[in-house]
Amino acid sequence: MRQSWWRIFLAAGLLLSSLARASADDGAIIDRWYSALLVADRTELSDLLADDVRMKLDDIGVVQSKEDFIASIDEWQGAVAGAAIRHRIEKSENGRTTVLACYDFPSNDTLMRETFTVAGGRIVASTQTAVAQDCSGY
Template sequence: MLLCLAYTPAIAQQPVVDAWYAALATADRAKLGSLLAADARIRMTDLGVEQTKAEFMDSLDEWEAAVKGATIRHRIESSDGAVTTVVACYDFPANDVLLREMFRIEAGLIQENNQDAIAENCEAY
């Protein structure tokens, strides 16, 4: 019976991942800040950008303008321990993009987020 009650890694990480995308869609600074570990790293590998938590938080004014009127859909592809891989469709008013994102989540905080564009639109979502 206890085995039936055990969380799979994807289920255990789902609330953090869901909260991340909800906060990202509205540029909710307080929530995003509470989800990131103090030493978190955000990497947008296709753009060659790596940010610390502070740098990411400082970029939210620009992000808020970009995400206005957008929707973000996501689904977990896999989860293995602390690492969860997600496919996310960022549907902006003028364009959309499909990303594969890897989260390393420890103690309920995002330690690492790596983002790679996989398509210039969300048709494959």
């Protein structure tokens, strides 16, 4: 009986360890995402997105494919010039990470809640929702 408890404990420990590693990997992907977004790095952003990604922009009712998103980078590059993006992970579990992000543009700032689903080292889904018209709540 004692031996079976030990096996269960060991299996649970290994599972928790692998989940912690996956969350850390997801956090690294999210960090790379915001770094690439800030400089409008098309190559890095494209590498981070799964081919069948769906990016939902709740506030404007738009769902973008990978191609749609990459095509919008020219416009984004102008908007992000001189900006800063601060982000912090609020929660990460089961491949789903929720982030609070402050987009600090030269003329205004906005606070967003963004949820990323990561699988196989790539973002497979993203949802973005405005929280506030300034970052005072960050």
